[in-house]
Amino acid sequence: MNLDIILIIITLIALIIASITDFKKREIPDFLSYSLLSTVIFIKILQAIIERSFTPIIYGLIGFTVFFAIALFMYYTKQWGGGDSKVLMSLGIVFSEYPKTLLNYFTPNLNIPILASLFINILLLGSFYGIFYSMFLAIKNRKTFIEELKKVKSKNTRHYLISALIILALSFLIKEPKQRLLILFLAFILLISPYLITYIKIIEKSCMIKKIKTNKLTEGDWINQDIKSKDKTIYSKKSLGVTIEQIQKIKKLNLKYVIVKEGIPFIPSFLLAFIVTLIYGNILLFFL
Template identity: 35%
Template sequence: MGKNLIFIIIHVNHHVFFLLFVINVNMFIKVSSFPSSMLFEFVISGITLCVLGIASWTDIKTREVPDWVDYGLLFAAFGIRTIFSFSEGWNILISGIIGFIICFGVACFLYYTHQWGGGDSKLLMGIGAVIGITYPFNSTSFTLVWFFIALLFIGAVYGLIWMFGIALQNWHIFSTKFVQKTQKQKFLQYILLGISLIFCSVLFFVPIVWFIIFFPLGIFYTFIFVTVIEENLFVKKISVKDVTEGDWLAKDVFIDEKKVQLRKTLEKSDVEKLHGFYDKGKIKSITIKIGIPFIPSFLFAYLVVVFGHSIFTLVGSFILF
């Protein structure tokens, strides 16, 4: 008897989006010969990669991720887990719930500390439901941890590459500000250069650690590089009427020397308040941070987790046993 996986996601916001996803298991080549657990991984991974691809594209193009994409991944993850729980047992659904709860906590922390926007946070919740935390615990229970580690590492590398591209596009502004910034820190540079020379003497005894020579000055110039980009090339002045929920306010807003809005990720109530000031003619423009489209890092990190699954499982088995 064939199995059908059906997901209908409806989102209403100016437009109505219908996402109908139907999978007939019997359409696969001799699906019955595949273990149900393997089919589960195939289906949920395929859908997740498609969603992350769409989310990455919209984030790069518009710096926003539609809610229907975020919620679509979340509902699809729980829907797939629910359907497969009838053949695989309820643990497969419980695993998704545990992963969702953990990512929900992390997402709330990052959102309310104004480190991430709403789109990134909601997508992380969906990823938590997709990857889950295997229960009872075994070597695959650490997969979500590996995803976080991959996300941090890939996000850092991806961010630096993106910033380097921005610096090249605005070379005159960047080079001028970079020189000005480094000249203000000459004394610190001399100290770090001295530390690097001390490390050089260590090479006579431990040649294998030659790379530490570059650490002091490398970290210093990387910090200056990132600071210059953020302060000069990741800010934009826009009209208050164009402000939307999720915009990252770069500077506090003052009216008659009174602070009326703190710099942070703007929520709906903040936007309404600013629009009210604009309608009264009290403020015309504000400065927001543009930032980096971070969602592609989710896609790359998930690819690493999917195709490096066997390696992560092996490491997890050593941790447990």
């Protein structure tokens, strides 16, 4: 079997398993993420040996480096957890080149590097996925969601409206229909931005902050409170996630419960982007 196909199948299986565990436990096992990373590296090296070329290794290294930088940024800004970041690094290697074998089956848009297409697809599909998932959370926790919604005061959205109107006016100067459509879409995003930001904050307060038993803590959990012992800080809520060592110290304090902030299981959006990128390439350019 072609190495490209093997690489795609292994990655697809890993993403499906990771999506299931992300939904159920809100975490991706280190064993899974490290196994995927080591496997894709091995396949790229094997590919280089068979082809007698350093190209697969060089491209793989470039893909890994680019997505490693993005993963670090997303992790340290608390957008993604450690598991998400590790999986992204593997995808950087997988999508360092588009699998040529798949061109016999699909006609993706490859006008821009496939690595960029994957990241754009992750952002686009991740945004839609995040909105729908947060709607699910709002319905599931509708009582607390409505209570938080009542507390929200109307904010001044004048600057968003003015910006949207300016962009709308500029769109009439553009003759190309597709470009005008993009400008109108940008104006729409600006109009809904203040409401979307408010909605996200309400979802976070009402649906994503939970009280859990201390013995349920796992490595990487975002504890939403400072924990101290005799004026010594064991855990700061500004931290990037609790460590195993900190969990052990917290358990010794005999705390029954801690407040944690749950993240949205984001790996399913990686899975969607993976499939869409293989079939269509850049989804934004494909439909324009």
